[in-house]
Amino acid sequence: xxxxxxxxxxxxxxxxxxxxxxxxxxxxxxxxxxxxxxxxxxxxxxxxx
Numbered sequence: 875x876x877x878x879x880x881x882x883x884x885x886x887x888x889x890x891x892x893x894x895x896x897x898x899x900x901x902x903x904x905x906x907x908x909x910x911x912x913x914x915x916x917x918x919x920x921x922x923x
Contacts, residue, residue, distance in 0.1 A: 880904040887911045 875883070881896045881904065888911060896904060 875901075875905070877901045877904065880908055884908050884911065887915060 877897070880901060881893050884896060884904065884907060885891050885893060887908075899907075
């Protein structure tokens, strides 16, 4: 994923995240953060079922 795509995905999950703030991070850092957010979302789905 491109940096822009990573930022867009993060902002979809974390509505309080600001694209300008996220732009200061590396693609690797953004990818790691997105992975973390996706894990949290999956955990929430499991807990709510």
